[in-house]
Structures are given as C-alpha cells and as structure tokens.
Amino acid sequence: MQLAFRLESEGSMTMANATQLEAALLNLVINARDAVAGRGAIEVHTRVVQMHGDAELEDGRYVELCVSDTGPGMPPEIAARAFEPFFTTKPESKGTGLGLSQVKGVAIRAGGTARIRSQIGKGMAVSLFLKALTPQAQSSASGDAPNAPYATTGHCRILLIDDDAHVRDALAELLRDAHYGVEAVAGGLAALQAIDRTVPDAVVTDQAMQGVSGVLLARVLSETHPRLPVIFMTGYNDADTLKAGLPTGTALLRKPVLFADLAQAVQAAIESASVVSR
Ligand SMILES: Nc1ncnc2c1ncn2[C@@H]1O[C@H](COP(=O)(O)OP(=O)(O)O)[C@@H](O)[C@H]1O
Numbered sequence: 001m002q003l004a005f006r007l008e009s010e011g012s013m014t015m016a017n018a019t020q021l022e023a024a025l026l027n028l029v030i031n032a033r034d035a036v037a038g039r040g041a042i043e044v045h046t047r048v049v050q051m052h053g054d055a056e057l058e059d060g061r062y063v064e065l066c067v068s069d070t071g072p073g074m075p076p077e078i079a080a081r082a083f084e085p086f087f088t089t090k091p092e093s094k095g096t097g098l099g100l101s102q103v104k105g106v107a108i109r110a111g112g113t114a115r116i117r118s119q120i121g122k123g124m125a126v127s128l129f130l131k132a133l134t135p136q137a138q139s140s141a142s143g144d145a146p147n148a149p150y151a152t153t154g155h156c157r158i159l160l161i162d163d164d165a166h167v168r169d170a171l172a173e174l175l176r177d178a179h180y181g182v183e184a185v186a187g188g189l190a191a192l193q194a195i196d197r198t199v200p201d202a203v204v205t206d207q208a209m210q211g212v213s214g215v216l217l218a219r220v221l222s223e224t225h226p227r228l229p230v231i232f233m234t235g236y237n238d239a240d241t242l243k244a245g246l247p248t249g250t251a252l253l254r255k256p257v258l259f260a261d262l263a264q265a266v267q268a269a270i271e272s273a274s275v276v277s278r
C-alpha cells in the first residue's frame with residue numbers, strides 16, 4: 001500500500017476546528033486503507049479552488065482537502081447514503097458509520113461541504129471544501145492607513161491583538177465580515193496606545209505575546225477601563241489556571257478559536273457591558 005501527499009499551501013488558509021479537521025482526515029485515510037485492502041494507493045491532496053455558480057456553495061475560494069484511493073469505489077446507492085450517520089457496509093466490529101458524517105460536519109462548519117467522486121472498480125475520492133480566507137492585502141493599496149482604525153461600517157469597535165500576523169489578519173477579516181469595525185495590532189503596548197486614541201467597545205486579545213502579555217494587558221485595562229470587556233484567546237491547555245489570574249468576567253476562548261464562538265463572545269461582552277453602563 002502506498003500513501004502519497006500532494007500539498008499546495010499557497011493561499012490555503014481556512015477557519016476550522018483543528019482537532020476536528022485532523023479527525024476528519026484520519027477518518028478519510030482509514031476508509032481509504034480499508035478500501036484498498038493492502039493493495040493500492042492513497043493520496044492526500046490539498047489545493048485552492050474557485051467556485052462559481054455551484055448549486056450548494058457560495059461563489060468564492062475554497063480550500064479543497066481530498067483523500068483519494070485506488071480501491072473498488074462506491075456504487076451510487078452507497079454514495080447516496082454514505083454521509084448519513086451510522087450508515088456502514090462494514091461488519092459491526094469494524095465500522096461505526098460515523099466517519100463520513102463527521103467529515104461532512106467539519107466541512108459545513110467551515111463554510112463548505114464534502115463530496116464523493118467515485119469510479120466503480122477504479123477508486124474514489126472524498127473532498128472537503130473549506131471556505132478560504134482572503135489575504136488582507138488591500139490595506140496599503142487602498143490607502144487605508146493603519147492609523148485610520150475602525151474604518152469599516154460597523155458601529156461596534158473591536159480592538160484585536162495578536163502577534164501572529166496570519167491569525168490577526170484572518171480574525172480581523174472575519175470580524176469585519178460580521179460588520180464590526182476592527183483595529184488590529186501586534187502587541188499589548190500598541191493596544192494601550194490604540195485605546196488611548198479611541199476606546200473600543202471590546203478588546204479581543206491573544207495571551208502569549210512578547211513584551212506586554214495578554215494577562216498583563218487585561219490587568220492594566222481592569223484598572224484603567226474597568227467596563228471595557230476583554231475577550232481572551234489562548235493556545236494553552238491550562239486555560240483554567242490562566243483564568244484564575246484574569247480579572248473576573250474576562251471571557252476566555254481556547255485556540256484554535258471557532259469564529260462562531262468568537263462572534264458570540266464578542267456580542268455577549270458588548271451586550272453585558274452596555275447593560276452595566278446604563
Ligand atoms: N474510500 C472508500 N471506498 C469505498 N467505500 C467507502 C470509502 N469510504 C467510505 N466508504 C463506504 O462508506 C461507508 C460509510 O463510511 P463511514 O461513514 O466512514 O463509516 P464506516 O467506515 O464506519 O463504515 C463505508 O461503510 C463504506 O461502505
């Protein structure tokens with residue numbers, strides 16, 4: 001059995017739960033392994049595709065993650081049901097029928113879908129299409145200077161702090177898409193300067209950063225701007241310990257952050273802050 005990878009990473013940034021995505025990939029490769037039964041080839045392929053007039057998907061760019069194999073393929077009556085939870089053709093001890101339904105769930109939550117292409121006797125491919133994030137390249141070209149913050153239409157202003165430019169740009173773009181005005185900075189010090197210019201409605205910050213860390217920033221803000229909601233993102237596993245060191249009421253999200261969770265936390269924070277200040 002052969003396992004090969006053909007990974008194109010150019011522009012292939014997406015927003016998905018990393019653990020679930022890993023489980024999906026594992027499910028697909030295990031299915032392919034079962035299908036080739038030791039005598040074939042499996043390939044994992046990633047690339048960016050452009051959708052146009054697709055029946056199911058919005059127009060735009062998607063990251064395709066495809067696992068193909070040279071096994072027997074899937075007859076149409078099985079392909080029609082394969083994504084159903086608990087649908088399996090394997091003996092009870094071998095299959096749960098939950099693999100492909102998990103795969104589809106992950107893809108849908110990343111703004112996409114999953115599809116099967118099968119050629120009976122020759123093999124098949126399952127692709128996840130995950131909505132691609134557009135690179136934030138326009139800001140200098142459009143003359144949108146960094147000191148013209150919150151330039152979007154949103155009435156709620158979010159100050160976003162993350163030292164990872166990829167994460168920062170991706171989250172800023174998603175928040176702007178959700179009609180928030182966003183100013184994004186790379187560290188705690190820049191954040192304090194930005195707040196000095198304009199007080200935002202909420203702060204979303206990473207924890208581990210050079211210089212002024214997220215925790216330090218949150219402590220400072222709890223003194224200087226006690227009613228300003230702070231939402232914390234951390235990659236650490238010890239989120240509970242971290243939470244103990246944070247001012248009470250600080251929301252904490254674990255990285256990789258699901259955008260739906262972030263949007264909900266931001267909304268909840270802004271709403272509760274406006275109730276308090278009334
Ligand atoms: N690569 C593949 N080649 C042929 N058939 C497949 C492949 N992947 C999945 N299937 C079919 O789809 C069914 C459902 O797959 P899945 O949801 O992963 O559940 P399970 O693997 O537990 O049976 C499998 O039982 C099998 O019939």
Ligand SMILES: [Mg+2]
Nearest residue numbers: 027031099100
């Ligand atoms: Mg399976």
